[in-house]
Amino acid sequence: MRAPVRRHWRHAVVALLIPALLAPTLAPRAAFAQSLPSLGQSSASDLSPATERRLGERIMREIRADPDYLADLLLSDYINMLGGRLVAATRKAGLDASQSFEFFVVRDARVNAFSLPGGFIGINTGLIVTTRTESELASVVGHETGHVLQHHIARMVGQSGQNAWLALGGILLGILAGVGARSADLGLGIAMGGQGLAVDRQLRFSRDAEREADRVGFQLLQAAGFDTYGMPAFFERLQRADSINEAGVPEYVRTHPLTTERIADMLNRARNTGYRQPEQSHEYAFVRARSLVLQQKSASDYAEIANAMRSQIRTQTAASVMGAWYAIALAEYKQQHWDAAREALTHAQQAFGGKGPGTPSLVVLDSDIARASGRAEDALRLARAARETFPLSQAADMAYADALIANRRVADASQFLQQQVTRYRSEPVWWRAMAGAYAAAGKRAKQHEALAEQYALQGQWMAAVSQLKMARAAGDADFYELSTIDARLHEFERRYKEDKEEQKELKQFG
Template sequence: MVRFKRMRFIKIFALLLGLLVWASSSAWAQGVTLIRDAEIEHSVRTFATPLFQAAGLNPSRLEIFLIEDDTLNAFVVPGGRMFLNTGLILRTEDPTQLMGVIAHETGHIAAGHTFSRGDQMENAMLKAIAGALLGLGAGLATGDSGAAAAGSIIGQDMAMRGLLSFTRGQENSADQSAIRYMRSAGYSPKGLLDFMEIMQDQEALLSSSQEPYMRTHPLTRNRVRALEHAVEAHPGEDEQLDPELARLHARMRAKLSGFLESEREVMRRYPESDTSVPARYARAISHYRNGRLDSALDGMDRLLEEHPNDAFFHEMRGQMLLENGRLQEALEDYQTATNLQPEEPLIRLTLAQVQTQLNRPELDQAALDNLAKVRARESDNPTAWRLTAIAHGRLGDKGRAALALAEMNYARASWNEAVGQAERAKKLLDKNTPAWLRASDLSEAAAREADQQN
């Protein structure tokens, strides 16, 4: 959608494939839009990490993706990938509801439910999903300040109805696992029960009108009863929620509302009479999205007066300035945000982008330093490699610039271009140095991928 082109909330552009999926009849797969945002990813990870650990899973090996879709849905695919619709986050009323869903989906991952299907067509669909996610990382393949690398993956509805749906037995198993994970992490499973009660309202609707989650995660009275018994066995458990989790959840919903919902809906959710931080945040973002920069900046300035060390407020203010060409001011906000949240690669990446766009020699090395830290966290990030190539080129290092372009094209699955840039790098770099050896490896790997594709 065009309106996301300028957003730090990253729109994913089509990069790899559109897949023709055959079920009872053939239909072109519809692409889905994935979004990235440092603050929301930070919050979701905060919720999910203790649940992954409770399940005995390594959080660093699991990926969570956000789908820009106002329907209520979440699903998992092989490889430890979990997808959450923005509509799900907006519909949850407290963090334990969202955590309950994450815990349930984690149960499917831990039990290997996503690997239990052996049909050849489904395996092909999974391969397509994996291919479409190649190079997603922190993307930004288009070069826009709010962009990211992307994939067009199989249409959600088609996938949900077949490949990604679960049996009642698997659902019961995932529920029981979710209860254990929630309690092990110190949270009440009441949030999952509350979510199931939301789902119960869908039962009377025709299948075509039900939320996707209801159609792919069959709900039974026994499931609800089991959750009720689990909650009743520990009265008062839900009163122990960490206020910080509630704060993160409220901020996340406000940010999604400000970016994704109409101005009328934002004002309905967050009227002027609501002076809470989330409400003011949502209104400031909505003002920005609707072209009222002065009002948006005024809102952010007031929030920063009260919370001067909030990295994500500085990032949001920086985005507003960056997207309106005020680069020097944006630089200050992104530098502050990076200092406050040094482990957030998306913030550091945009700082490097601003440094590069300012086109000042003294900033090129600073950009390279920041980009090296980004790549240490997200080595397949196409934009980090593209900006690296620009900085090296300005500093006169044509060999490393060509190598960075080879890395960028490899991350984007542009195999032939990767081979060409890698071979160019080999000619410019000193033979048998680590950089030359990396260029050689890239050339061979990309050539193999190109042959397989043909």
């Protein structure tokens, strides 16, 4: 991890993983009917929803600036669709979900997931890859959603008698201070997940809260139409990995200790609800394959993945043939082997068969390969079709913007991207794309302005200030644009000073 980013993590408020799935007490079978432990009601001493959100947004600025934050729109689209499906089931499950949620993916091969204050939930690529069904993945996302829905962070603060988020940051500052001593190559996952047990010991988080998150997650899984057996099946497999090879223990087992009693609790609940065949998204297999490839970091890694997938196809050991071919296509694309990528993607499309118009992962990668290999018109045609078929897909929108630029339709791309940055204000990737479009159009001031907005979303205030100063000096901004630049410049300088003051206050608690 880059040194400045690691420093931000050590002095950020908290990159908080709620240690989940601590061993619950096994209840009598007659009491299994969705009963929840009593944790009491939120009180005036708890964090308010607004404060929780503010804390979460502060942490997310740090996360978005980290190299291991995976700003891949196909993965983001899918994980937010999956999480949104669980959140949408809250009313059916008799739960209140008045707050907003944001689900994101971290490039980390370790099997882990975590929740943050304010409705932010992170999923490691390693977790996605390790699951075998969409319901298994949903069971983990549901558990973390349960922590957020039940406001466990706020209740923890209320129980400890501390009613300020600065106090919460002070408690965790000492724990996070040790992160820098570990290998920088492990990325932000260490700060969020690797210290899970230490956080639990420091905060003495209630096992009742963990049991409540388990059961809320189970309710969401059932109400959303997933296979409820996915939860005990996945955790049991991780437990077996723990017992077989201590050196290869999944990170999820380290930070979320599993017991036979906890798994039995979920298994008995699944038996009581009865089995029903879930409808699994076709996109799941491709997202799983995409996560496997994108958690790699070098050309040799991509080549190794492609070779391994080809071997699995030849030996008929691939869990999903279409997913294996997709992984090969993406790995070849990352190595700029355009013909090999196109051939593998054709195999993936054929293995997918006549299951509708395709999936976002298939059509977007098809457009990306066409654009990268110099077939700009084909790329635009494919991207336009992707947008029409999947109107809610950010990935399809980005493919369309990229294809417009490849076809030298820079003005159209700039206009389209302006709509997207308005629609997705909190996602830096759109501002980065906007900067690229302005650069292609030769609009230097606007290019620097867009980069400033990207850095601001990542909490990199001085980098944002520097970009705005370059925008002001570019010489191609009119009077009104210069006024806007100056206003944003003063705003970012103020935010930088506020952040510095917050860090000083945090150190007082450390």
